[in-house]
Amino acid sequence: MVEKFLEGKGALITGGASGFGRGFAFAYASRGADLVLVDINEQLLEETSKKITQETGKKVIPIVCDVSKSDQVEAMAKQAFNELDNIYILNNNAGVGDPYGPDLLRLKEKYWDRLFDINLKGQWLVSKSICKRMKKQAFKPIAGKVIHTASIAGMIVDNKIPAYSMCKAGVIAMTKLLAQSLAPNITVNAISPGYHVTGVYNNSEEAMVMTMNDGNVKTPLNRLGTVEDVVKVSVFLASPDSDFITGHNFPVDGGIAEVGVPAYYFKSDV
Numbered sequence: 401m402v403e404k405f406l407e408g409k410g411a412l413i414t415g416g417a418s419g420f421g422r423g424f425a426f427a428y429a430s431r432g433a434d435l436v437l438v439d440i441n442e443q444l445l446e447e448t449s450k451k452i453t454q455e456t457g458k459k460v461i462p463i464v465c466d467v468s469k470s471d472q473v474e475a476m477a478k479q480a481f482n483e484l485d486n487i488y489i490l491n492n493n494a495g496v497g498d499p500y501g502p503d504l505l506r507l508k509e510k511y512w513d514r515l516f517d518i519n520l521k522g523q524w525l526v527s528k529s530i531c532k533r534m535k536k537q538a539f540k541p542i543a544g545k546v547i548h549t550a551s552i553a554g555m556i557v558d559n560k561i562p563a564y565s566m567c568k569a570g571v572i573a574m575t576k577l578l579a580q581s582l583a584p585n586i587t588v589n590a591i592s593p594g595y596h597v598t599g600v601y602n603n604s605e606e607a608m609v610m611t612m613n614d615g616n617v618k619t620p621l622n623r624l625g626t627v628e629d630v631v632k633v634s635v636f637l638a639s640p641d642s643d644f645i646t647g648h649n650f651p652v653d654g655g656i657a658e659v660g661v662p663a664y665y666f667k668s669d670v
């Protein structure tokens with residue numbers, strides 16, 4: 401039996417149709433939250449939303465929106481606050497990957513633009529539109545909580561995914577900037593996942609492990625990451641237990657970013 405600390409609270413999750421976003425959505429709804437799920441993939445969004453309502457009985461509002469487009473984001477934010485009377489949790493999570501391989505000097509401009517627009521500008525636009533309303537909410541001691549999905553690629557830059565690495569480093573910086581702007585009413589933190597099978601790897605463990613082997617990635621805790629590993633930290637950041645924490649980045653990666661470099665010191669299999 402989980403504690404329903406999100407009863408009466410709304411959670412908005414971008415990239416909510418798949419992967420981590422879907423995991424956050426189930427976890428929050430089962431702790432009492434009503435949801436706004438935002439995604440560009442309409443069909444998957446409908447499927448995920450229906451499933452969550454069926455399994456949890458909570459209200460789930462699906463909104464199709466491209467987070468990189470300011471007009472769509474502002475319309476989405478207005479609709480979100482009309483449908484739910486508050487948004488207490490914002491998971492800025494929607495994101496896409498680079499084509500794996502070309503380094504910064506070979507990166508094509510169209511991928512630079514796509515990655516920066518969705519992975520960095522998208523999170524900024526959504527925070528701007530949601531937080532100007534969120535900070536007026538009457539919840540005490542914290543009016544709302546923002547959780548960004550960054551990446552360990554933003555901590556240890558990887559020249560086979562250069563635009564992705566720069567965007568995620570930007571998300572970690574933006575987390576601190578927003579934490580300054582929104583204190584003391586709103587907490588802002590980031591989670592940096594390592595390697596977890598989701599839509600960014602076409603849901604293929606094989607594709608993900610090939611990438612890890614190519615980069616000689618070794619995981620000190622010697623297993624692959626799961627969606628649940630990341631969801632658990634997000635639940636903590638959404639809970640009152642984290643009310644005194646803001647501006648931080650939490651790697652959830654089995655130790656790769658902080659203790660796993662250089663990789664060949666470790667004897668782990670994965």
Ligand SMILES: NC(=O)c1ccc[n+]([C@@H]2O[C@H](COP(=O)([O-])OP(=O)(O)OC[C@H]3O[C@@H](n4cnc5c(N)ncnc54)[C@H](O)[C@@H]3O)[C@@H](O)[C@H]2O)c1
Pocket residue numbers: 414415416417418419420421438439440441444465466467468493494495496497518522549550551552592593594595596597598599600601
């Ligand atoms: N899977 C990993 O190992 C890993 C590691 C580090 C960081 N991340 C990050 O996790 C976040 C979630 O990705 P995931 O791994 O769950 O993959 P995913 O592909 O399963 O989910 C991403 C979701 O974002 C949506 N999306 C993409 N572009 C969008 C846009 N312009 N507007 C709105 N929605 C859009 C997709 O339709 C999808 O549903 C991303 O920010 C990703 O960079 C993933």
